[in-house]
Amino acid sequence: MINPVLLIAIPLLLAFVSILYKGYRNNLLVFGALVNAGLVLTLGKGEYLIGGFKPPFGINLVLDDYAFLGLLVINGLFLLITLMSLDKIGENATVLLVALAGLNGLLLTGDLFNLFVFLEITAITAYILSASSRQYQHSFNYLVLGTLGSGLYLFGLILLYAVFGSLNMADLSLKMATADTSQLVIPSLLIFIGLGVEVKILPFNGWVRGVYGNSDSLVGPLFSAVYAGAMLLVFGRIFAQVIPLGAYLKTLLLLLGALTLIAGELAALSKTRIREILLYSSIGQSGLIVTLFLSGLVFPAVMQLFNNILSKAVLFTVAGQMADTTGTDDAEALQGAFARHKLAGVAFTIAGLSLIGMPLFYGFVSKINLLFGVFSLDNYWLPGVILLGTVIEGTYLIRLLVKLWMPGEEGLVSHESHATKAPLEIQRARVMGIVVLSAVLLVGGLMPGMIQNNLSESGRLLDETTPVYLFDLKGGQ
Amino acid sequence: MKKALAMLLLVLVGTLLFMGIYAMEGFRPYGEVDLAQRVSQAYIDKDVTGENPEVVYGISKDLETGSANLVTSIIVNYRSFDTLGEVTVLFLSALGVSILFGSFKGRLRSRYQPNFILRTGSKVVFPLILIMGVYIFIHGHLSPGGGFPGGSMIASAILLMYLADEAFRIRIEGFKMTEGIAGSLYVLLGLVGLTLAGYFLSNFLNTGTVGALFSAGIIPVVYVLVGLKVGSELTGIITDFLKGEVE
The missing domain is CATH 1.20.5 (Single alpha-helices involved in coiled-coils or other helix-helix interfaces)
Known part of the structure; x- marks a missing residue:
């Protein structure tokens, strides 16, 4: 059995080595990403100790279904995005290697302080990567907000340790389950705010516009798919599986999630720059997924999360490429752009439709699953909010797709003369990458049974000694 | 408002x-x-892995962690994985600074010229600070201190030289080399533990007698690596921050 710690150790080792052999940085990065993506497939599920000390005294890695699915998608996407945008990496190969180690650590760790360390590592790589757009003020904003967020997370964790005397997730969740929930309000709120910065929850997401809005075809998909995916999975791990929330606090946080969903989608509706539309859609989707996690609908949330990040990887790659080669990503200036780039256009369209949740695509499966889940909850306003969000999302995404395929004024017959003259180029590697991703979305939509059965065959993983990590794949916790 | x-x-x-x-x-x-x-x-x-009688300084042998310094035993043994992470955090910060400042050449000059006494005095103090730094990280498992403070002292000695001597230059490549090698060795040490004992970063060496210089298994080795790494990284950060004047 392969120990999953290798997923963290190998990229880290390669990162240190890449300092010594600068000329081979990109080769080391591709090698690391390939090895990791291969290793994920051979992992044996279970609990792995670090240093040989049993939890809660030592640190453990937990590889259950939840972590395994996350690792599979995150490592796969990381490899694909790196290969797709190899020419954009520049000086950042070492940073990306450390980022890979950090992301895997986030998904694997079973210890809340260890999680903080990996949060720091991942966040710092994100700050450095965001600076590659040379918009230093936005990176600085992100740096300040992100650091404050990690600080608050740490503060919340200190309070938890002061009360319960443990940092291990499983141990803490057992102790917290029997504790008075009023003890947990402040620590869980602090941890929520800390993660909320990275997960893009409403009052804490001021950095997103500047960073996502200026991202290129490497940083855009990395942030919107890989980083966002890992951070949301961490959020789900903590708030759906470790920290129990009292009724009032839960309603408050649910409201914040729902508000993020509606505000994000409405903001996207009013934008004309493609990357801005997408980034507000990302915020909206984060709100939706956070809401699902908080409602205890873990499996629907994970499915919707994968739908979101697979789609966003395609959408942001194309949008970043448009901005890189034409200097603008305004939908008005780029109308009819897909007439000359049909393959990329098809991939973009599949991703967009899947994001809305159209039938034939994976998004439909996840949306149906999610709606069944939400309607089975004892909640009268949540389904309405989610449906409203979907309608708004459909409106602006379809409007965008029409614009990019059909040049012309809205409401008039489309005519070639309106088509963009912008010198848009999309490298073959990127086209291939996004075609692969959209094919995954298509296969997932056409054969939903295949994915679902494989997931449930992987079954329950951990033995009964750590009941907290058991969650039934079919219906949440 | x-x-x-x-x-x-x-x-x-x-x-x-x-x-x-x-x-x-x-x-x-x-x-x-x-x-x-x-x-x-x-x-x-020190009884995480099993029952253990009272720990006596200078007498107890072959404990699960041989470190006399309690804090060190947690940082570098029980929770060594976190330390590897924190070392990576510093590595990344130094890397980020060098990426941001990479295009700058030359160095900033202060308005005050260092005088003769400052220049000479610093040269006398410089080796002493270096030795103190090395002492602190070598004795990290016995007395307060360890890799991070020891490494910071080494970097502070370099900073002192920068401040005291306008002409002082270091070859940053050597420090980068130290940084990369020390980092790689830390991870490799963990991987050796994984191969020999089945757990990443496990203390696979004999832990010896509590309080002896050669005790505590891999802890002193790790601390020497961390000390060298932190020292060279902070030196790199200082050097990068002193850049700025385009010559």
Whole structure:
């Protein structure tokens, strides 16, 4: 059995080595990403100790279904995005290697302080990567907000340790389950705010516009798919599986999630720059997924999360490429752009439709699953909010797709003369990458049974000694 | 207006936090915590992996962690993985600074010229600070200190030389080399543990007698690596921050 710690150790080792052999940085990065993506497939599920000390005294890695699915998608996407945008990496190969180690650590760790360390590592790589757009003020904003967020997370964790005397997730969740929930309000709120910065929850997401809005075809998909995916999975791990929330606090946080969903989608509706539309859609989707996690609908949330990040990887790659080669990503200036780039256009369209949740695509499966889940909850306003969000999302995404395929004024017959003259180029590697991703979305939509059965065959993983990590794949916790 | 509002909000949040935390029953005042109820007691008794009689300085042998310094035993043995992470955090910060400042050449000059006494005096103190730094990280498992403070002292010696001598230059490539090698060795040490003992970063060497210089298994080795790494990284950061004047 392969120990999953290798997923963290190998990229880290390669990162240190890449300092010594600068000329081979990109080769080391591709090698690391390939090895990791291969290793994920051979992992044996279970609990792995670090240093040989049993939890809660030592640190453990937990590889259950939840972590395994996350690792599979995150490592796969990381490899694909790196290969797709190899020419954009520049000086950042070492940073990306450390980022890979950090992301895997986030998904694997079973210890809340260890999680903080990996949060720091991942966040710092994100700050450095965001600076590659040379918009230093936005990176600085992100740096300040992100650091404050990690600080608050740490503060919340200190309070938890002061009360319960443990940092291990499983141990803490057992102790917290029997504790008075009023003890947990402040620590869980602090941890929520800390993660909320990275997960893009409403009052804490001021950095997103500047960073996502200026991202290129490497940083855009990395942030919107890989980083966002890992951070949301961490959020789900903590708030759906470790920290129990009292009724009032839960309603408050649910409201914040729902508000993020509606505000994000409405903001996207009013934008004309493609990357801005997408980034507000990302915020909206984060709100939706956070809401699902908080409602205890873990499996629907994970499915919707994968739908979101697979789609966003395609959408942001194309949008970043448009901005890189034409200097603008305004939908008005780029109308009819897909007439000359049909393959990329098809991939973009599949991703967009899947994001809305159209039938034939994976998004439909996840949306149906999610709606069944939400309607089975004892909640009268949540389904309405989610449906409203979907309608708004459909409106602006379809409007965008029409614009990019059909040049012309809205409401008039489309005519070639309106088509963009912008010198848009999309490298073959990127086209291939996004075609692969959209094919995954298509296969997932056409054969939903295949994915679902494989997931449930992987079954329950951990033995009964750590009941907290058991969650039934079919219906949440 | 905006500032006043922010101020008000800050005071409000602060008060709520303060009151909320003091209302938490489980949050005990200093000294009233029952250590047996938390993980700490096992670290103190060094009996995480099994029963262990009293730990006696200079006598107890072959404990699960041979470090006489309690804090070190947690940082570099029980929770060594976190330390590897923190080392990576510093590595990344130094890397980020060097990527941002990479295009700058030359160095900033202060308005005051260092005088003869400062220049000469610093040269006398420089080796002493270096030796102190090395001493601190070599004895990290015995006395307060360790890789991070020891490494910082080494970097502070370099900073002193920069401040005292306008002409002082270092070859940054050597420090980068040290940084890369020390980092790689730390991970490799973990991988050796994985191969020999089955656990990443496990203490696979004989832990010896508590309090001896050659004891505690891989802890001193790790601390020497961390010390060298931290020293060279902070030196790199200082060098990068002193850049700026385009010559």
